[in-house]
Amino acid sequence: MPDASFPDVPADRLRDGGWTLVDERVETVFRLPTARVEGATRVYDDAETRAAVEAATGIDRQWRFFFATALSFTPPLSPGIGPAMILPTVRSEAQSAFADQLRDRGFEDVERGRTERVRVDSGDRARLRTYSASLALDDADATLSITGWVGVWHGDGFRIAAGAYPDRSLAALLGVSDPDDALQRAPSDYQSELLTLIRAVH
Template sequence: MTDDPFPTIDADRLDRGGWVLAERTSETVFALPSFRVEGHTRLYEHPGSEAAEGSDGAGGVDGTGPPRRFFFATRLDFEPPLSRLASTSLLPVVRSRATRAFVADLEDRGLEGVKRKGTRRTRTDAGERVRLTRHAARIDVDEGSADVEAWCGVWLHEGEFRAAGGAFPTAGIDGLDPHGDREELFALVRGVE
């Protein structure tokens, strides 16, 4: 492990896809007097995506333009560190809380009617199992509204928690490629360490 608290992401995939780092944040997710959890997140947006024309640049939050595709990856840092057994036993709790936080973030981005629509299992490039949760939502755009698909997964990487996912429009905007956007998002998630 390096001194960098942020998760490692496959830089070649990001470059090939035209993704741009929009934000790096570190925040205390949970704290007690003797225990603290820090979340270190990298957020990427796709400036060449549907939102490039006529959007406020914040993912259509003000309703003036289409939503911008985004991808995030988070590393959770526990202090004091957890044992591997404790990490494994906490995985369901962390997954549940991360999913709730992801839904709240989607709503903050202006998405409405966010509903859970199932799960999909995959493996990271390092071989770790990930269960991704799919959500569907709608967002207002100039022409009416657009459908959005969002995915979030949480897993253990070498005993540490990782969360990753993102969202993209699927209908209601011309020139979309939902299948390609979904596969690109899954490839980015699989490359997170």
Template sequence: MVTAPDYPSVPAEKLAGWELVEESVETLFQLPAVRVVGATRQYEDEQLRTAVRDASDGEIDHRWRFFAATRLGFDPMLPPGTMPSMILPTMRSEAKKTFKKRLQSRGVEDIERGRRERVRIRSGKRARLIRYNGVDPVAGGVPVTGWVGVWNDGTDFFVVTGGYPARPLSEALDLEESADGLDRTGNEAQGEFLDMLRDVQ
């Protein structure tokens, strides 16, 4: 049995307002001769949740933004000489399936796959990201965006996912207040997500 992978980390300064809601180590999927194990940390934006709850006089209490980082391990270990490029396509395929199911479990509807992007992370490697668009049915429907990114930093494989409202919640929920992130645009939320993703290690 391979030693479980270490949990990935995100710099503390990037997590202001976020809450670690779950840590888990579990088998993510099975390849023909290898079991893929993931050590995952999941975060929720509690600051935004509180802001919406306060601005709606307690009528809307919902988790709006999430971020999750996973470091992968293999049982048994990958054979010597296995190149990341040999298994990254399989990692991406499985990550996409799992992420779509996660969006569905959060209640997101009308999920459609969007564009792909490549982002350079702090190590200098590139992560390939795939965007998903959907609708969170809470309060009549709020458009949301989700991303799943997969990469190898030369040693470890990582999967990072995240999701956020695609419109300012002050507009989508018709809230008068715009403090504490209620006026955050989809582009601003995307920038914050990518900034966190780049620092995962």
């Protein structure tokens, strides 16, 4: 059984996508007037694509990422405060934090996009928000443009799941001839995989 304080992502989904756990931490993510909100987060890197790019170009960097967070409150929320009352605040804070994470990774022109509602695998409804951003790649003489998605919902506790992926194939971005299949994947493939991962978080 996984540690109950951390969100669970089905191992087969991670394995099929070549995802590797690269960070696991518990930290205060924001504060409410009456409570400290802690997030137990697992961060994953697309190790398969990273290795394919390095083999083809010698460039070693993260091209896609995905993370899942379970929130807890200290002290616990009082019985008079239901999840629906604080969900808008949690959603707003999570989206702002995601944009800040992109900036911390060096991305610029971070812009908030549209929202969508989806049903996650647990049966709960989540609201997703898109983001766009770009990063100049000095080691590749190119600019990496990405799309990010962040989802927030409440089921068996509050969950946040998010990630980002390139807006074009890495073979085209990096000018790789005779590329590995992993470098030819289209943005629509990346999007489908990320949204499947987000919905699978428990």
